[in-house]
Amino acid sequence: xxxxxxxxxxxxxxxxxxxxxxxxxxxxxxxxxxxxxxxxxxxxxxxxxxxxxxxxxxxxxxxxxxxxxxxxxxxxxxxxxxxxxxxxxxxxxxxxxxxxxxxxxxxxxxxxxxxxxxxxxxxxxxxxxxxxxxxxxxxxxxxxxxxxxxxxxxxxxxxxxxxxxxxxxxxxxxxxxxxxxxxxxxxxxxxxxxxxxxxxxxxxxxxxxxxxxxxxxxxxxxxxxxxxxxxxxxxxxxxxxxxxxxxxxxxxxxxxxxxxxxxxxxxxxxxxxxxxxxxxxxxxxxxxxxxxxxxxxxxxxxxxxxxxxxxxxxxxxxxxxxxxxxxxxxxxxxxxxxxxxxxxxxxxxxxxxxxxxxxxxxxxxxxxxxxxxxxxxxxxxxxxxxxxxxxxxxxxxxxxxxxxxxxxxxxxxxxxxxxxxxxxxxxxxxxxxxxxxxxxxxxxxxxxxxxxxxxxxxxxxxxxxxxxxxxxxxxxxxxxxxxxxxxxxxxxxxxxxxxxxxxxxxxxxxxxxxxxxxxxxxxxxxxxxxxxxxxxxxxxxxxxxxxxxxxxxxxxxxxxxxxxxxxxxxxxxxxxxxxxxxxxxxxxxxxxxxxxxxxxxxxxxxxxxxxxxxxxxxxxxxxxxxxxxxxxxxxxxxxxxxxxxxxxxxxxxxxxxx
Amino acid sequence: xxxxxxxxxxxxxxxxxxxxxxxxxxxxxxxxxxxxxxxxxxxxxxxxxxxxxxxxxxxxxxxxxxxxxxxxxxxxxxxxxxxxxxxxxxxxxxxxxxxxxxxxxxxxxxxxxxxxxxxxxxxxxxxxxxxxxxxxxxx
Numbered sequence: 001x002x003x004x005x006x007x008x009x010x011x012x013x014x015x016x017x018x019x020x021x022x023x024x025x026x027x028x029x030x031x032x033x034x035x036x037x038x039x040x041x042x043x044x045x046x047x048x049x050x051x052x053x054x055x056x057x058x059x060x061x062x063x064x065x066x067x068x069x070x071x072x073x074x075x076x077x078x079x080x081x082x083x084x085x086x087x088x089x090x091x092x093x094x095x096x097x098x099x100x101x102x103x104x105x106x107x108x109x110x111x112x113x114x115x116x117x118x119x120x121x122x123x124x125x126x127x128x129x130x131x132x133x134x135x136x137x138x139x140x141x142x143x144x145x146x147x148x149x150x151x152x153x154x155x156x157x158x159x160x161x162x163x164x165x166x167x168x169x170x171x172x173x174x175x176x177x178x179x180x181x182x183x184x185x186x187x188x189x190x191x192x193x194x195x196x197x198x199x200x201x202x203x204x205x206x207x208x209x210x211x212x213x214x215x216x217x218x219x220x221x222x223x224x225x226x227x228x229x230x231x232x233x234x235x236x237x238x239x240x241x242x243x244x245x246x247x248x249x250x251x252x253x254x255x256x257x258x259x260x261x262x263x264x265x266x267x268x269x270x271x272x273x274x275x276x277x278x279x280x281x282x283x284x285x286x287x288x289x290x291x292x293x294x295x296x297x298x299x300x301x302x303x304x305x306x307x308x309x310x311x312x313x314x315x316x317x318x319x320x321x322x323x324x325x326x327x328x329x330x331x332x333x334x335x336x337x338x339x340x341x342x343x344x345x346x347x348x349x350x351x352x353x354x355x356x357x358x359x360x361x362x363x364x365x366x367x368x369x370x371x372x373x374x375x376x377x378x379x380x381x382x383x384x385x386x387x388x389x390x391x392x393x394x395x396x397x398x399x400x401x402x403x404x405x406x407x408x409x410x411x412x413x414x415x416x417x418x419x420x421x422x423x424x425x426x427x428x429x430x431x432x433x434x435x436x437x438x439x440x441x442x443x444x445x446x447x448x449x450x451x452x453x454x455x456x457x458x459x460x461x462x463x464x465x466x467x468x469x470x471x472x473x474x475x476x477x478x479x480x481x482x483x484x485x486x487x488x489x490x491x492x493x494x495x496x497x498x499x500x501x502x503x504x505x506x507x508x509x510x511x512x513x514x515x516x517x518x519x520x521x522x523x524x525x526x527x528x529x530x531x532x533x534x535x536x537x538x539x540x541x542x543x544x545x546x547x548x549x550x551x552x553x554x555x556x557x558x559x560x561x562x563x564x565x566x567x568x569x570x571x572x573x574x575x576x577x578x579x580x581x582x583x584x585x586x587x588x589x590x591x592x593x594x595x596x597x598x599x600x601x602x603x604x605x606x607x608x609x610x611x612x613x614x615x616x617x618x619x620x621x622x623x624x625x626x627x628x629x630x631x632x633x634x635x636x637x638x639x640x641x642x643x644x645x646x647x648x649x650x651x652x653x654x655x656x657x658x
Numbered sequence: 659x660x661x662x663x664x665x666x667x668x669x670x671x672x673x674x675x676x677x678x679x680x681x682x683x684x685x686x687x688x689x690x691x692x693x694x695x696x697x698x699x700x701x702x703x704x705x706x707x708x709x710x711x712x713x714x715x716x717x718x719x720x721x722x723x724x725x726x727x728x729x730x731x732x733x734x735x736x737x738x739x740x741x742x743x744x745x746x747x748x749x750x751x752x753x754x755x756x757x758x759x760x761x762x763x764x765x766x767x768x769x770x771x772x773x774x775x776x777x778x779x780x781x782x783x784x785x786x787x788x789x790x791x792x793x794x795x796x797x
Contacts, residue, residue: 114687116689117689121691127692128691128692128693129689129690129691129692130689130690130691130692130698131688131689131701132687132688132689135687190686
């Protein structure tokens with residue numbers, strides 16, 4: 001009994017000490033700057049009878065906006081950025097158009113089963129010739145979305161085909177007809193050239209500087225979403241398309257059997273002969289994509305991973321920010337996400353001839369799932385949205401919005417570049433040298449994902465990386481950190497919670513970068529004398545973050561000492577502050593918010609069901625889709641959540657019961 | 659008519675067996691052209707020939723009229739206009755199939771003559787299509 005008092009006293013001392021650090025520094029009470037302080041989401045007026053489940057967006061040379069919809073219509077919007085845009089229906093009767101491209105005066109769209117050229121031969125403002133450039137097989141399965149087209153430099157088009165799913169094994173992507181689960185090239189003369197496979201739900205094709213990139217949606221075999229560079233003959237990992245690797249024009253020669261010999265597809269049946277859905281096994285020997293590439297050179301690793309549930313859950317369109325647009329970010333990439341209804345930002349570089357780079361959150365809060373984006377002539381961004389057939393954050397099931405920059409430069413990491421001994425971070429504004437030279441301002445950890453037939457993967461092989469030193473440039477625009485334990489092909493989460501901006505002491509709008517370190521560059525390492533190795537107590541965030549809406553995941557920084565204080569007396573009623581780091585760490589925030597419906601039900605709604613704490617814990621590990629029939633996206637089992645954390649989360653949810 | 663089968667085929671002669679392949683593997687669809695009222699004319703390659711195929715309401719509203727035109731034909735193309743146990747000729751290019759309450763009327767075959775022959779265990783009405791064929795189904 002007597003020992004209880006001492007630890008409690010110690011904790012009280014630590015608490016008051018940390019509180020005094022929060023209060024002491026001569027800082028103005030600053031709110032951490034937020035995304036919406038710089039990038040405003042503007043409404044676009046849409047006529048009442050026009051239903052815009054956006055499947056494709058393209059800006060025409062004269063500034064008009066072309067929109068294709070999943071309902072099979074194509075609209076042209078004149079004066080799209082004005083207060084009174086004019087909508088003209090250009091074409092209709094098409095089959096779920098999921099892309100729109102403009103080339104040589106004509107619009108091209110990918111329907112379910114064909115690439116169609118839309119021509120207005122009599123110049124009356126409506127298409128009258130619907131020409132099939134090429135058609136491809138479809139089996140009729142609802143999931144056989146065809147995305148594209150994107151114009152290649154040689155005049156042909158790239159199109160990608162989503163897989164179908166099995167009947168009994170509804171969790172397993174399969175390719176029922178060629179070229180589902182493939183990216184293929186379509187020539188103007190109708191010739192189809194299979195290009196690459198291993199894709200599952202390739203919703204975001206992007207031609208960047210003449211090279212093809214694509215994003216995929218996390219699912220079976222695809223542990224997390226990412227951006228891949230797609231050369232001809234690439235194999236990205238999903239086995240479905242390998243069914244056709246024996247066809248004479250297939251550039252991928254790997255067979256399904258060869259793959260399954262190295263990665264168990266777990267096609268198991270129970271005693272009644274029914275197929276068993278593979279689930280994540282917590283303590284198992286597993287393989288990663290990195291392991292697979294060692295054995296099968298055909299494997300293509302992502303250029304930039306977008307860690308699942310942190311930077312999206314269903315990645316979509318990739319576009320490049322043009323010169324002179326969005327200030328310090330021009331030249332970089334933006335990637336949409338259809339599940340978290342947000343946009344992420346990607347910086348890419350080439351090391352040893354291969355693409356790699358960093359990704360951050362950019363702007364959340366769109367009204368529905370972000371599928372397509374296109375630049376307006378005035379430098380604002382049209383964002384096309386839809387969530388039918390999937391679950392998205394946001395209040396609406398579709399949308400057309402516009403992202404506008406106010407020309408104020410946010411304090412952000414502009415870029416992260418790999419160094420022979422760590423990383424160099426370039427900022428958009430000069431940093432405060434005291435915080436930037438303090439090693440406690442930085443945290444790095446690295447991880448990767450499993451390669452397995454289970455729907456998605458938890459992060460695995462997670463290791464902390466010690467930051468050994470930092471060198472801040474004279475102008476304060478760059479900080480080069482020396483980091484030990486670097487691992488090639490691993491995702492390095494670089495958190496700069498403690499770094500502050502020089503003029504206003506702002507913290508970074510997005511304090512964490514995820515760098516995919518495919519290759520470590522050669523070159524000179526920093527010498528001991530060149531860098532600072534001071535490690536002082538970490539900077540405190542003056543605005544002890546209000547419980548921000550979970551879907552934003554941007555600026556609220558929880559500091560190291562504040563979270564240490566939160567781990568104190570567990571006997572007290574669980575507070576949101578104590579449970580919030582757990583919700584973030586375990587990616588619950590990807591789909592759940594305290595009050596608002598997102599991809600999944602609000603915690604307050606869950607509390608209304610009056611489950612016991614144990615019931616909630618069981619449901620975290622093995623959710624039951626039948627409990628929430630009005631939600632389309634199934635919650636994946638989360639066996640990787642430690643028991644103690646699950647219990648804390650469950651206790652907090654229960655405390656929301658009225 | 660009355661069956662969902664392909665109308666045109668390339669045959670070596672009028673007596674050659676009709677194409678059994680329902681997938682019509684030498685068919686390459688090329689979309690459609692809308693007229694001023696938004697009604698499509700379908701376009702496709704069949705065995706290398708370019709075909710335009712339009713169905714419209716007949717002028718006097720008495721039925722539907724189909725007009726097929728073929729270009730760059732290498733080989734003999736035939737249209738199978740009807741298939742049934744009995745095909746009766748009613749004069750003036752009218753045909754009655756299986757005593758149904760509508761007629762098939764061949765209006766313009768560029769001078770080609772229709773042929774009634776056996777095939778597939780029943781009677782078939784075939785007509786060679788050189789460049790153009792127009793026929794109506796009248797109610």
